[in-house]
Amino acid sequence: MDEPQITDDLIAAHGLKPDEYARILEIIGRAPSFTELGIFSAMWNEHCSYKSSKKWLRTLPTTGPQVICGPGENAGVVDIGDGQAVVFKMESHNHPSYIEPYQGAATGVGGILRDVFTMGARPIAAMNSLSFGAPDHPKTRQLVHGVVEGIGGYGNAFGVPTVGGEVRFHPAYNGNCLVNAFAAGLADADAIFYSAASGVGMPVVYLGAKTGRDGVGGATMASAEFDDTIEEKRPTVQVGDPFTEKRLMEACLELMQTGAVISIQDMGAAGLTCSAVEMGDKGGLGIRLDLDRVPVREEHMTAYEMMLSESQERMLMVLRPEKEAEAKAVFDKWDLDFAIVGETIAEDRFLILHGNDVKADLPLSKLASSAPEYDRPWDEPLPAPELQDVPQIDPIDGLKGLISSPNHAAKNWVYEQYDHMVMADTVRAPGLGAGVIRVHGTGKLLAFTSDVTPRYVRANPVEGGKQAVAEAYRNLTAVGAVPLATTDNLNFGNPEKPAIMGQFVGAIKGIGEAVAALDMPIVSGNVSLYNETDGSAILPTPTIGAVGLIATEEDIIAGSAQAGMMALLLGPEGSHLGQSALLHEVFNREDGDAPTVDLAAEKAAGDFIRANHAMISACQDLSDGGLALAAFEMAEAAGVGVTLDSGDTPVIFGEDQARYLIAATFDCAETLMIEAGKAGLTIQTVGRFGGDTVRMGRSEAPLSELSALYRSSFGAVFG
Amino acid sequence: MRAAVLVFPGSNCDRDLAVALRGAGAEVTMVWHKDTALPQGTDLVAIPGGFSFGDYLRCGAIAARAPIFDAVRRFAEGGGHVIGICNGFQVLLEAGLLPGALMRNAGLKFICKPLALTVETAESVYTAAYGAGAQVVFPVAHHDGNYQADAETLARIEGEGRVAFRYVDTPNGSANGIAGILSANRRVLGLMPHPERAADPAQGMTDGSALFRALAGAFETA
Numbered sequence: 001m002d003e004p005q006i007t008d009d010l011i012a013a014h015g016l017k018p019d020e021y022a023r024i025l026e027i028i029g030r031a032p033s034f035t036e037l038g039i040f041s042a043m044w045n046e047h048c049s050y051k052s053s054k055k056w057l058r059t060l061p062t063t064g065p066q067v068i069c070g071p072g073e074n075a076g077v078v079d080i081g082d083g084q085a086v087v088f089k090m091e092s093h094n095h096p097s098y099i100e101p102y103q104g105a106a107t108g109v110g111g112i113l114r115d116v117f118t119m120g121a122r123p124i125a126a127m128n129s130l131s132f133g134a135p136d137h138p139k140t141r142q143l144v145h146g147v148v149e150g151i152g153g154y155g156n157a158f159g160v161p162t163v164g165g166e167v168r169f170h171p172a173y174n175g176n177c178l179v180n181a182f183a184a185g186l187a188d189a190d191a192i193f194y195s196a197a198s199g200v201g202m203p204v205v206y207l208g209a210k211t212g213r214d215g216v217g218g219a220t221m222a223s224a225e226f227d228d229t230i231e232e233k234r235p236t237v238q239v240g241d242p243f244t245e246k247r248l249m250e251a252c253l254e255l256m257q258t259g260a261v262i263s264i265q266d267m268g269a270a271g272l273t274c275s276a277v278e279m280g281d282k283g284g285l286g287i288r289l290d291l292d293r294v295p296v297r298e299e300h301m302t303a304y305e306m307m308l309s310e311s312q313e314r315m316l317m318v319l320r321p322e323k324e325a326e327a328k329a330v331f332d333k334w335d336l337d338f339a340i341v342g343e344t345i346a347e348d349r350f351l352i353l354h355g356n357d358v359k360a361d362l363p364l365s366k367l368a369s370s371a372p373e374y375d376r377p378w379d380e381p382l383p384a385p386e387l388q389d390v391p392q393i394d395p396i397d398g399l400k401g402l403i404s405s406p407n408h409a410a411k412n413w414v415y416e417q418y419d420h421m422v423m424a425d426t427v428r429a430p431g432l433g434a435g436v437i438r439v440h441g442t443g444k445l446l447a448f449t450s451d452v453t454p455r456y457v458r459a460n461p462v463e464g465g466k467q468a469v470a471e472a473y474r475n476l477t478a479v480g481a482v483p484l485a486t487t488d489n490l491n492f493g494n495p496e497k498p499a500i501m502g503q504f505v506g507a508i509k510g511i512g513e514a515v516a517a518l519d520m521p522i523v524s525g526n527v528s529l530y531n532e533t534d535g536s537a538i539l540p541t542p543t544i545g546a547v548g549l550i551a552t553e554e555d556i557i558a559g560s561a562q563a564g565m566m567a568l569l570l571g572p573e574g575s576h577l578g579q580s581a582l583l584h585e586v587f588n589r590e591d592g593d594a595p596t597v598d599l600a601a602e603k604a605a606g607d608f609i610r611a612n613h614a615m616i617s618a619c620q621d622l623s624d625g626g627l628a629l630a631a632f633e634m635a636e637a638a639g640v641g642v643t644l645d646s647g648d649t650p651v652i653f654g655e656d657q658a659r660y661l662i663a664a665t666f667d668c669a670e671t672l673m674i675e676a677g678k679a680g681l682t683i684q685t686v687g688r689f690g691g692d693t694v695r696m697g698r699s700e701a702p703l704s705e706l707s708a709l710y711r712s713s714f715g716a717v718f719g
Numbered sequence: 720m721r722a723a724v725l726v727f728p729g730s731n732c733d734r735d736l737a738v739a740l741r742g743a744g745a746e747v748t749m750v751w752h753k754d755t756a757l758p759q760g761t762d763l764v765a766i767p768g769g770f771s772f773g774d775y776l777r778c779g780a781i782a783a784r785a786p787i788f789d790a791v792r793r794f795a796e797g798g799g800h801v802i803g804i805c806n807g808f809q810v811l812l813e814a815g816l817l818p819g820a821l822m823r824n825a826g827l828k829f830i831c832k833p834l835a836l837t838v839e840t841a842e843s844v845y846t847a848a849y850g851a852g853a854q855v856v857f858p859v860a861h862h863d864g865n866y867q868a869d870a871e872t873l874a875r876i877e878g879e880g881r882v883a884f885r886y887v888d889t890p891n892g893s894a895n896g897i898a899g900i901l902s903a904n905r906r907v908l909g910l911m912p913h914p915e916r917a918a919d920p921a922q923g924m925t926d927g928s929a930l931f932r933a934l935a936g937a938f939e940t941a
Contacts, residue, residue: 149828149829152829153829156829156860156862157729157731157769157770157774159731159732159769159770241773242773243728243729243770243774243775244773246728246731246770247728247729250728333753334728335728412832416828416830417828417829417830417831418831419829419831421858421860421913421922422731422732422735422768423735424732424738424739424918424919425922426922427922438921553921
């Protein structure tokens with residue numbers, strides 16, 4: 001079949017700028033073929049090349065004694081002792097989820113699971129951070145239903161417990177929802193599989209599902225803003241098949257046991273192109289692919305389509321030739337395709353053959369390493385708008401305003417659609433703070449959280465970036481975990497706009513400072529830019545996914561508040577109302593600066609909680625909604641009333657950082673105060689648990705009434 | 720007790736079930752769906768939850784016709800004990816070893832949460848330890864758990880005391896709130912809730928342990 005002529009329009013349609021095309025001409029010394037143009041476009045789009053963000057990502061701390069493998073592979077690998085490792089990453093599937101919510105979200109989950117088991121780890125936990133437009137925006141309801149069902153439809157069938165996540169609403173996401181999917185897996189630390197090919201003449205094997213035309217050009221689509229042609233982009237969304245993914249995982253893990261695998265890479269964005277180039281480039285080798293051998297599910301597919309297809313549930317592997325029969329037997333057992341489609345070659349070439357024709361012949365290392373890299377101009381963010389007067393509010397009215405909003409109401413409607421108990425090791429279900437699972441067959445536990453407060457990041461990118469990490473640190477701490485490491489999913493608008501780039505640069509600075517101070521290095525991540533529709537950008541949303549280790553079952557803080565227990569506040573009294581949940585939900589205002597984050601104070605408070613966990617019955621970090629919301633949530637979860645002595649608006653709704661609410665018996669409270677004194681930390685009694693009402697200052701309401709409001713409000717809007 | 724846990728492609732509670740059975744003292748063999756015989760001396764066949772064959776036709780339909788299933792059918796017809804949980808219950812219905820069908824949940828959504836159940840009969844090895852009328856909490860996790868049967872069948876299984884578990888608050892539209900039923904010989908149990916997810920203090924629920932202990936105890940001398 002003849003390939004189309006390369007024209008300026010065709011180049012532009014591939015998302016390549018004129019100077020980028022000039023660079024291609026310079027590298028190959030001739031005009032590219034159509035297939036070659038597609039390959040360059042796939043490798044050089046923002047999604048795959050990180051061309052706008054690379055310069056700044058390099059500044060992030062990524063190392064530490066616990067880190068076995070940092071960014072650059074399919075997922076990060078962190079030591080959890082006893083020869084075991086946790087392998088994790090978070091990745092966005094924003095654009096596809098907006099176009100086709102069920103499949104977009106489902107394949108987001110599928111992609112991140114594949115990143116984890118490609119490295120030899122069995123997935124053991126998943127989370128999702130979801131950001132939607134205003135609850136009353138006409139598109140929001142359909143997106144919420146589709147995305148939540150898609151996540152459940154894929155994760156539940158695959159069989160991984162979804163143990164945490166976030167769901168937020170803000171008009172800035174009206175035209176671009178965010179779906180950030182996290183997965184973590186468990187592996188033996190000495191049996192991690194990487195993507196670098198080695199050895200010349202080694203067979204390149206295609207594994208898994210057949211290739212179709214779905215998702216052709218998906219990564220390029222995800223690297224552009226949306227406009228009114230969005231409906232035309234539906235064919236760029238892939239279709240997920242969790243049943244095949246489950247078999248692919250079982251087959252891959254079984255295959256890895258045989259010693260047949262030299263290197264392995266999943267086919268995600270830009271499919272066969274990206275996976276093959278990655279394996280060759282990391283191994284310093286060339287790759288020859290014979291597309292006539294690629295298993296296809298549609299007839300007459302062109303080389304261009306095969307190279308750019310994003311059909312799901314596929315892997316590429318470099319195989320030890322002597323193990324071919326053994327490897328094929330594993331895939332036959334699971335009824336999956338296994339086809340040798342090429343080999344590693346010594347020359348630096350990416351050679352694509354199809355039907356006796358050479359469809360592409362490119363210098364492989366240049367495809368990977370010569371991708372453009374930009375130092376985009378950026379503006380120092382404008383100072384946050386000054387905080388206007390905040391009137392005192394009746395504390396119960398304020399609390400009701402929070403817990404009746406979809407942002408702060410209970411999210412059972414969401415979490416009950418996810419299987420959060422499969423694998424039978426879930427110790428703490430999603431809903432409040434970090435999810436906790438047991439490391440199967442051991443006394444160790446792992447805690448997972450995902451956090452960011454986008455309003456803070458917009459008001460103050462540096463402090464907002466720090467705060468996202470600090471909140472993750474606190475959520476892990478509140479269950480007794482030692483934070484180990486972090487994955488970041490950086491969702492921003494169009495990086496070609498200096499104001500957006502300024503947000504990005506600031507957030508990275510804040511995140512970098514925080515992960516360094518709190519010793520939770522970034523080990524994996526993903527950048528999603530161009531989250532704009534018709535020129536309007538999302539709130540800057542650098543989602544932080546973090547993992548913590550609880551060394552023994554004795555170290556977990558998993559109890560609940562009980563009648564007669566004291567409510568202690570670790571950290572200073574509340575005062576900061578700028579950008580708070582109260583302002584946003586109750587007063588419909590977004591003024592003021594983000595709270596400042598004192599990283600040394602965060603560290604000290606976290607260390608104090610862990611050191612004194614045995615005296616703490618229940619613990620919760622203070623974040624959105626301050627003391628009032630934390631105390632209500634703790635009481636509601638325990639089914640016991642609570643009295644807070646103060647009803648003062650800044651004291652109970654302020655969102656100052658480095659603070660925890662603790663429930664403890666009177667005797668333990670005494671000891672905690674003495675220990676806090678020794679550590680130089682502020683701690684005070686702010687109330688007590690008991691009765692069947694929630695009382696703050698002089699205002700009160702029955703717990704049952706508030707609980708009903710809290711539990712029904714989300715479903716009332718979306719059910 | 721020698722238990723055989725069936726494994727289909729797409730099963731995902733097979734390990735969980737094996738762990739719960741082993742925890743109760745059973746000797747467990749995992750049996751691949753392409754096998755054609757059960758291990759010698761099998762006392763119990765356990766069909767796990769999950770999405771066998773992706774649930775792409777009807778839930779459990781393909782698994783009920785897998786090569787291993789002729790052996791399971793002969794085992795059940797010979798008076799053998801079979802438990803099917805969640806997808807396993809769906810498989811038992813598709814295989815005709817239990818009557819009725821499981822439809823999509825009435826609310827159309829997947830539901831995962833712990834639920835209170837009433838034990839309706841003590842007359843089975845699975846439920847004797849609880850006693851009739853006892854209340855237990857097991858989690859459910861399903862999209863297709865809405866039990867339905869024609870009026871005659873419902874009347875028969877109710878009349879014969881073959882409803883093993885009933886939801887206190889029916890989450891999915893099941894007829895008569897049925898969560899699990901027994902075969903006529905009371906040796907085949909199918910249920911949607913997951914006792915294997917409530918069999919360990921770390922899971923926060925332990926009501927399921929008694930079921931597995933009772934099973935293991937019943938075959939101790941066999």
